[in-house]
Amino acid sequence: MRLVAALFLSLWAVPAAFAEEVDRSLEPEVINIGVSSKQIAIAPDFAGTDVTVFGAIDHADEALLKNGSYDLVVALEGPRDFITIRKKERVAGVWVNRHSVTFEWMPESFSMSSTRSLDAIAKPTELYTFNVGMPRVKIVPSTFSGRAAEVDEYRNAFLDLKQRSKLYQSNPSGVTFISSSLFAANIHIPADIPNGTHTIRAVLFKKGIFVAEKQIPLEVVKTGIEETITFAATQRPLLYGVFSVLLAVVTGWGASLMFRRD
Amino acid sequence: MTIYLPIAELSVNIFIILGMGAAVGFLSGMFGVGGGFLITPLLIFYNVPPSIAVATGANQVIASSISGAITHFRRGTIDLKLGTVLLVGGIAGATLGIWIYNVLRTVGQLDLTISLLYVVLLTTVGSLMMIESVNAIRRARRNETPSIQRAQHNWVHRLPFKMRFKKSRIYLSVIPIAGLGFGVGILTSVMGVGGGFIMVPAMIYLLRIPANVVVGTSLFQIIFVSTYATVIQAVTNHSVDIVLAFILMLSGVVAAQYGVRVGQRLKAEQLRALLAIMILAVGARLAIDLFVPPANLYSIAHAGAAR
Numbered sequence: 001m002r003l004v005a006a007l008f009l010s011l012w013a014v015p016a017a018f019a020e021e022v023d024r025s026l027e028p029e030v031i032n033i034g035v036s037s038k039q040i041a042i043a044p045d046f047a048g049t050d051v052t053v054f055g056a057i058d059h060a061d062e063a064l065l066k067n068g069s070y071d072l073v074v075a076l077e078g079p080r081d082f083i084t085i086r087k088k089e090r091v092a093g094v095w096v097n098r099h100s101v102t103f104e105w106m107p108e109s110f111s112m113s114s115t116r117s118l119d120a121i122a123k124p125t126e127l128y129t130f131n132v133g134m135p136r137v138k139i140v141p142s143t144f145s146g147r148a149a150e151v152d153e154y155r156n157a158f159l160d161l162k163q164r165s166k167l168y169q170s171n172p173s174g175v176t177f178i179s180s181s182l183f184a185a186n187i188h189i190p191a192d193i194p195n196g197t198h199t200i201r202a203v204l205f206k207k208g209i210f211v212a213e214k215q216i217p218l219e220v221v222k223t224g225i226e227e228t229i230t231f232a233a234t235q236r237p238l239l240y241g242v243f244s245v246l247l248a249v250v251t252g253w254g255a256s257l258m259f260r261r262d
Numbered sequence: 263m264t265i266y267l268p269i270a271e272l273s274v275n276i277f278i279i280l281g282m283g284a285a286v287g288f289l290s291g292m293f294g295v296g297g298g299f300l301i302t303p304l305l306i307f308y309n310v311p312p313s314i315a316v317a318t319g320a321n322q323v324i325a326s327s328i329s330g331a332i333t334h335f336r337r338g339t340i341d342l343k344l345g346t347v348l349l350v351g352g353i354a355g356a357t358l359g360i361w362i363y364n365v366l367r368t369v370g371q372l373d374l375t376i377s378l379l380y381v382v383l384l385t386t387v388g389s390l391m392m393i394e395s396v397n398a399i400r401r402a403r404r405n406e407t408p409s410i411q412r413a414q415h416n417w418v419h420r421l422p423f424k425m426r427f428k429k430s431r432i433y434l435s436v437i438p439i440a441g442l443g444f445g446v447g448i449l450t451s452v453m454g455v456g457g458g459f460i461m462v463p464a465m466i467y468l469l470r471i472p473a474n475v476v477v478g479t480s481l482f483q484i485i486f487v488s489t490y491a492t493v494i495q496a497v498t499n500h501s502v503d504i505v506l507a508f509i510l511m512l513s514g515v516v517a518a519q520y521g522v523r524v525g526q527r528l529k530a531e532q533l534r535a536l537l538a539i540m541i542l543a544v545g546a547r548l549a550i551d552l553f554v555p556p557a558n559l560y561s562i563a564h565a566g567a568a569r
Contacts, residue, residue, distance in 0.1 A: 044266065084563045086370045094378075094552045097370040097561070157560035192271070226268040226505075233269055233500045241496030244504050245489045248324035248511055255515035256329030 030058040031214050033074070033185075033202045038217065040189070044224035048166075048191040051076075055202055055214075057181045064206065065180050071114065071121040071205040072175045073132050074185035076218065078109030078167075079196035082140065085154045101154045102140040108194040109167045110135055113174025113185045122208040130210045132203050134159055134168065166190045195222050269503035270314045278308065279506065280513040283322075287514030290326055291521025292528075293537045294477065296456035296484060298323040299387075301510060303380055303544045310506070312373045316363075317495035317502045318510070319454025323488045325511035326518060327456055327481050334478025341429040341475045344439065345482035348461075351440030352487035355447025360494050363452050367499075370563065377548050379453055384545030387459055392538035398531035418468060430475050438469060443483060450491045456484035 033055035040051070053074055057065070064070060083106045089098040114121060118133050127133050137155045162168035167190055174186040185202070197217055204212040222230075232240045265276045282304050290297035298319045305315035334340050366372040421435035442464050446457035461480045465471045471479075496502045525533060 081564055084370070086561050086563060088556055088559045088561075090555075094374070095554075095556050096374055100370055154560075158562065161558065161560060161562055226266050229268040229504060233496065233502070233504075237497040237500055238493070240504070241493035241502060244321050244496060244502050244507060245324060245492050247504065247508060248321055248492075249328055251508070251511045252325035252328030252515050253332065255519065256332060259519040 027059045029060050029204060029206065029211050031072075031202055031204045031212050032056050032058065033200065033214050033216060035200065035216070035218060039219040039221060042193065042220060042222045044222075044226050046191060046222075049189050051187050051189055053185040053187060053200055053202070055183050055185065057183070057204060060181050061206075062180065065177075069207045071116060071208075072183055072185065072202060073112065073114040073118065073121065073205070074175055074187065074200065074202045075110060075112040076187050076189070077107040077135075077199045077201065078194050078220075079198065080105040080107050082106075083158070085158050087154070087157070101151070103155075103158070104138045104140055106137065106158070107135055109190060109198075110162070110169070111187050111189065112170040113187050114170075114172055115175045115177075115183075117172040122205050122210070126205075126208060126210060130203060130213070132210075134170070165192070167192070193220055195220055195227075265505065265509075267310075267314075267503050267506050269501065270310050270318075270506060272310060274308065274310075274506075276509060279509045282308070283510035283513035284517035286510075287326065287517035288521035288524075289537070289540070290514070291518030291523075292525035293521075293533060294330075294525070295537075296323050296327050296458050297514065298326075298455035298457075298488075299380075299384065299453070299459060300540070300544060302376075302454045303384070303548055305506075306377070307547065310503075312376045313363075313367065313499065313501050314503050314506070316376060316452070316454035317492065317499065318507045320450060320488050320491040320495060321502050321504075321507040322510045322514065323450075323454070323456040324485055324492065325507075326514055327458075327484050327488070329515065329518075331478065331481040331485050334481060337478070339475050340478035340482050341427055341471075342482070343425075344427045344430055344471070344475070345479045347425070347436050347439045348443035348479065348483040349486050351443025352447035352450070352483050353490055354440075355444035355449075356451045356487050356491045356494065357447075358444075359448040359451025359491070360498060362448065364498065366452075374552075376453060377552055379449075381545050381549045381552070383449075383453070383460075384541050384548070388538050388541035388545055391534055391541065395531045395534035395538060399535065402529075402531060416468075418470075430471050430479075432469075432471060434469060434471075442469070443487075446483070447487050447491075450484075450487050451494070454491075456488055458484055 033053050035051065035053055055072070055074075057070065060070065082102055082104055084100050084102045086097040086100040088095045090096075091098070112134075118127060121127075122132070128136075137151065137158070139151060159168060169188050169190065171186065171188065175183055177183050187200075196219075198220055199215055200218055201213065201215045203210065263276050264273045265279075266273050282301070286297040286300045286304065289295070289300065301322055302312075302315045302319040305318065306312050310318075331340070363372065366375050418438045419434065421437045423436050424433055425436050426433050442461060446461050449455055449457050449460070458480050461483070462476055465476045465480065466473055492502055
């Protein structure tokens with residue numbers, strides 16, 4: 001009787017233990033990523049470039065690695081800000097900004113690479129839960145009083161505008177495995193990437209299930225005379241304004257002196 | 263050759279900007295106007311955001327007005343007392359103008375308002391100038407001397423707080439003078455114009471100030487109000503593009519010198535008719551843009567929480 005009970009138990013226990021082994025074999029997977037420098041200096045003639053983010057999966061299941069059950073999504077997110085989307089409508093023949101929606105803390109740039117297209121990697125609910133994919137929107141409630149369908153309309157318009165200006169990009173084949181557990185993510189940096197602290201975020205999926213993620217910061221610093229001017233205009237605006245006026249005075253006065261003889 | 267405008271965040275062809283500055287500078291030298299009311303619409307046509315075009319226009323106006331102001335100062339044709347009253351009104355107007363500008367920007371109607379104001383202003387000024395110059399050309403053909411219809415006194419001269427302006431030889435209430443400065447000051451902030459093309463006729467026909475001091479005194483007001491508007495725009499909106507302004511003023515001030523020479527050879531009424539045609543054309547182009555369906559109905563603006 002005891003033997004039967006033991007057998008019975010083990011019959012139940014075996015599939016459970018097997019499943020356990022698939023999910024976390026010994027230790028949970030960990031990913032590590034790195035870039036060659038924590039800072040990118042962008043010269044005035046910068047026309048966009050590709051950076052490669054290298055990474056490794058620790059404690060990965062060799063068998064699953066071989067049959068391609070692991071997927072990676074690596075994204076470079078720009079600094080975030082509140083962003084207002086306005087929509088024009090015709091009023092008495094004239095095109096006027098009528099309605100607007102403000103989204104909270106949207107990244108100014110977003111460049112994403114993955115091993116496959118996102119819908120092949122995981123179910124929408126899984127992607128949504130772990131915030132993977134094109135940025136979600138969160139509306140500032142005071143700016144919106146319409147229907148939910150309109151939120152999608154504005155979000156799509158926002159993504160469309162950002163993709164047109166090449167600030168939002170995705171590359172569904174930009175992540176490749178170089179060796180069994182070593183991967184390289186090719187990320188495009190657009191020409192007019194904003195200044196500031198960007199975040200590289202890598203997310204690991206196993207058979208469509210989120211298993212690990214890792215974030216590292218990346219500073220984007222623009223160099224050159226244009227950047228000096230932008231810095232002066234935003235950080236020392238009074239000095240900048242006074243200098244603009246002086247430049248105008250000198251230019252105007254100088255020309256009148258040069259042509260004075262007649 | 264392209265050049266990047268750091269504040270407008272736009273790559274432009276430097277020769278087009280130089281040409282724009284030169285064309286407007288030439289016209290401003292020829293007609294004796296500041297040119298701000300042509301620079302701003304031209305920049306808008308070239309896809310410079312209207313908010314940047316306005317603030318940069320105000321900066322450019324300083325350069326194009328300064329040499330004229332110096333000349334008038336040397337000749338003693340500036341009524342400093344009258345100019346100061348205009349200026350006090352102008353600074354107050356420019357302050358209100360910046361406030362209006364910021365409110366419009368927050369609600370997303372700045373670009374539209376700038377375009378609408380330009381359409382109204384350019385159409386009105388262009389039409390008036392056209393009628394006046396066509397009449398003058400007709401009179402010249404018939405060899406008539408222009409009849410100066412100076413009404414002895416109008417409502418302006420019955421207002422209180424009168425003040426004596428010795429250089430202009432007038433005794434006039436400060437209310438209409440400061441009021442005129444105030445109105446033009448608003449336009450300087452919202453539209454990036456010096457406002458000479460409104461101020462000069464108003465001073466001659468409405469306030470009956472002698473013509474010899476009108477231009478110098480209005481330039482005096484324009485320089486200080488534009489300076490004030492430029493600095494305030496730079497401080498509150500970071501919208502003055504110094505690279506754009508410098509290219510415009512550089513070619514503008516040189517071309518203006520040649521404009522003056524050409525202007526001296528042409529007949530005044532024909533010049534004014536030409537200028538009227540140009541002003542009407544720019545106004546019409548801006549008006550058409552208002553009615554043409556935009557390429558994209560949506561636009562992105564930073565709500566500015568992080569900046």
